[in-house]
Amino acid sequence: MCAAPGRRYFMVGGKGGVGKTSLSASLAVRFANAGHATLVVSTDPAHSLSDSLAQDVTGGQPVRVEGTDAPLFALELDPEDAKAEIRQFASADGGKGVNDFMDSVGLGAFTQQLADLKLGELLDTPPPGLDEAMAIAKVVQFVDGGEFSQFDRIVFDTAPTGHTLRMLSLPDFLDATIGKVVRLRQTISGAGNAIKGMFGADTSTPDEAVEKLEGLKKKLKTVSELFRDQDKMEFVIACIPTVMAANESARLMESLKGEGVPVRRVVVNQLLPGGGASTTEAEEALAEAKERGDEKLERVLKGVLKDAKFMATKRKDQERALSIIDDELGSKGGLSVARAQLFDIEIRGVPALQFFGMSVWQ
Structure with missing residues (x-):
């Protein structure tokens, strides 16, 4: 490494x-x-x-x-x-202005297709x-x-x-989705430019939304x-x-x-x-303390035995998991x-x- x-x-x-x-x-x-x-x-x-x-x-x-x-x-x-950077690709008004304009010139079907892709939802609430x-x-x-x-x-x-x-x-997934959006957007933009051209308006301005989407794809x-x-x-x-x-x-x-x-x-x-005392060692030491009648030591060793049993159980669980890891990810997974x-x-x-x-x- x-x-x-x-x-x-x-x-x-x-x-x-x-x-x-x-x-x-x-x-x-x-x-x-x-x-x-x-x-x-x-x-x-x-x-x-x-x-x-x-x-x-x-x-x-x-x-x-x-x-x-x-x-x-x-x-x-x-x-x-x-997420804020992603949201900038969505229009502030949710595309309402585009919809109204395209409907007015009989091209509302294009914007309906665009809406069906739910780009606004994708960008406003990005998937995990x-x-x-x-x-x-x-x-x-x-x-x-x-x-x-x-x-x-x-x-x-x-x-x-x-x-x-x-x-x-x-x-x-997004490359395919955004590709569809860009193509529809370009179709809409082309239709809009054709109408603008009929009235002598400037049609050379690049589509900012398409540029942003292409940037996201890149x-x-x-x-x-x-x-x-x-x-x-x-x-x-x-x-x-x-x-x-x-x-x-x-x-x-x-x-x-x-x-x-x-x-x-x-x-x-x-x-x-x-390290640490094993369960067997703790049990033997506890038995000796009982025989000698050492109540103070007996209380301490009961705690040691409890901890030893807990650690023994945890170690067995870890050994079982390690066996899976060594086998599935090590031996088989390489x-x-x-x-x-x-x-x-x-x-x-x-x-x-x-x-x-x-x-x-x-």
Whole structure:
């Protein structure tokens, strides 16, 4: 991951609550410490990247990350900003003026076809994933030119699995939908220009709406192509050791492969550390305390036994989930399986992220 030359994009995604932000931020720290100019971007509506880095990285511009001399920058994008950009493609009056004009010249059927596509609803209330796709497109355009073109590692902390999967299928769907809208719009515009020409009006003004829609198509195409770039992109699946998360991660892997998205590794986060008294050891020590009549020690050891039973049960559950992950995603899926331990402190700030990343990103 660190050794590959040129610019590389990494998307960290998975079920909600598996630690995607900590993994994304720690990967970015790892890249930066290896000498790569790195940008970590959050497109997750939860806005947890600022919390993970222990500094405010909102505002729509890359912010230099504090606590390190490495070339590390962060950017937290607000999905509402992306939605606002999408809404600008819809007319302020919902197209009423166009409808009235076309009806007056006997071309109302065209606008009815346009209305049937429900473009206004699409743009006013964007489907899940569209805002994230737009945000990613903005970042790609951002680093392709200008003062931040030096970034050669861009890490995306994505929204939860369902949102990401819908985002992956959006570009192709919207490309077809917008294509129909553009063709109808051009037909309407052509008819309107013909009428204007009859009265000597200027018909050379370009259709602004068509230009905006074409611009939207271009942005989404950029995202779609980036998702599937086998040389520049890698999707990292984040998971926790539960059967539910393991099964969801297996489905995510299959969906990603079906979409042609490069996916090569899964990180299993929040594994219980080893050590501590076993159930057998706690039971034997408790029996000895009872024989000696040490009531104080007996009370303490009852608590130890309770904790030992709980940990033993949790470890069995995690082992069952790990077996599924190793089999479905590792052996059958061909993914590299990395493991990250559950720590007794919150992973927050560059030093903690660096320590965490050393155990994950080999």
